[in-house]
Amino acid sequence: MPIDSISLKGSTRTITEFFEYSINSILYQRGIYPPEDFSRVKKYDLTLLKTHDDELKDYIRRILIQVHKWLLGGKCNKLVLCIINKDEGDTVERWSFDVTHYKSENSSEQSNEEPESIDSEVTKNQIRALIRQITASMTFLPELANEGNYTFNVLAYTDAYAKVPLDWADSDSKEVENAEVVQFKSFSTNDHKVGLQVSYRF
């Protein structure tokens, strides 16, 4: 099905791109990296902040290239951004992006509830609403004291048979203990649905 494969590529690209901007937004909003490291860019009709620190940019790109490959093969169903306290090594916040593949190869039932084709403009609006929510979530999230004392990790939940490159290692789920969980909006493309929830310690 050549048409589908094109749509799948486009959909995956949309998602990877969204990951890039949302990870950047979260890193900026939560003060993981100093604000000087970020510059404004226009995206989704919003002004977003994106890092111009080469090392960080390269790191995020390396992650996303691999995630893109997994998504394309339908091997990845969750991407998690963990904010980790450098001193104690415990996770203080966990931003979890759930990816649902509408056209799963192994389950034919899911194709029954497959939605009608979604206009890219609708997807864009949904993404915009979701990014706005990320920004607005600062109203209840705690201030991360001791700026510069945090780092982040990206976890990818993949299929057991997925090919994993050497620079990715196995990890535990890095849950936040006694967390509050908030569910954000989601967005859909023709092939995927992406949801986001944050768990944080209060």
Added chain:
Amino acid sequence: MDNMVEKGVVDFSDIEVEKENVLPLRKGRSAKRLVNVLKQRDSELEVTRASFERRLETELSTLDDPLCLFLEYMDWLHIAYPQGGNSKGSNMLHVMERCLMHCKALECYTNDPRYLTLWLNYIELFYRDSYYESKDIFVFLYRNKIGGQLSMFYEEFSNLLCEMNRYNEACYILNDGIQRGAAPTDRLRSKFNETKLQLDESTISLPNNHLNIFEDSGQPTILNRNRNDILNASNMKIRHSQSTTVETPIYKDNQEFTLTNSIHLDAQANFELKASRNKENKRSVGVLKPESNVGTIPQFDDEGPVTTSKTKFIFNDDLGRNGPIYYINTIVGQKSEKIDCNIKLLHAKTNEEYSVEQLLALSRNVYKKSLKRSNESDLAPIKRSRINHI
């Protein structure tokens, strides 16, 4: 992972509509409780508030740790009023000040970190916009030795002074804290060294011989003119006008406020609550309730002659001296006439007139004649009529 969903995940959409009404707290907010509070009605809040107030009334004198009850109350206020302590409804200011005043009398709280933190929160919440008022409160705490054994106090105080670019005084305060053995000493020492470094840096940038120039430029200006300009200008003026023999001395306040001198003064200074500090800045206005009719607002019409009884007096410094009042008589077709006499006094009301003597009697409150209408009043503006003297 899936069991998290069962645990009750909060949907952000419930919070999003109220996001502007939620003040971010440093320690964050519980999303679950936030959603509950946003759904709650005012009456329910009042019930909880009343129960706290009742507990304060009945239990306060019996408690070992009254601060605890206050803190519980204030924590609840923080959650119940997500708009923040500054919002009108929360009444946070009142509760906080009551707590601060109540616990001030109790010696056990003098070096209680919780009590000091409360003071610091109070400053941050209500005096954030004024360095000087914040400083006053710190000085008050210092004099009353509240938190005198806690490094936190000296650190916060010096932070404020550093923000005010008073590194010298900040160093003095930190050093003082070290002398008094405030704990933890190590943290205080490293803070002291850090500030000392800042102090050194700030003085290096100004070479000594240029110091005066910088100081002058930092002086306040009056109507965009520097103090020295004004000084010079007034000197010039005096030189020009030869008549003045004595130069008016201009006093200059050389003595700037120095913290190090004043901080030890009057230890028993009373602390003024925010409401009384700002009393001059507020007009006492009755609260307008929505949907209530205020009635007609009195309108002042400019018609009719202004009578002396109605006009409001404007008091000048030259007491009792009014400027001369002229009557301008306009006749159509002719040049208007200026009469050096306040004719309005003579014709206080239409169809009535007074003579000068009558006015004198009136002003002395001895005029008792039932007024007779004069027929010729229209012809002669000033006419003598009978006066009764007592």
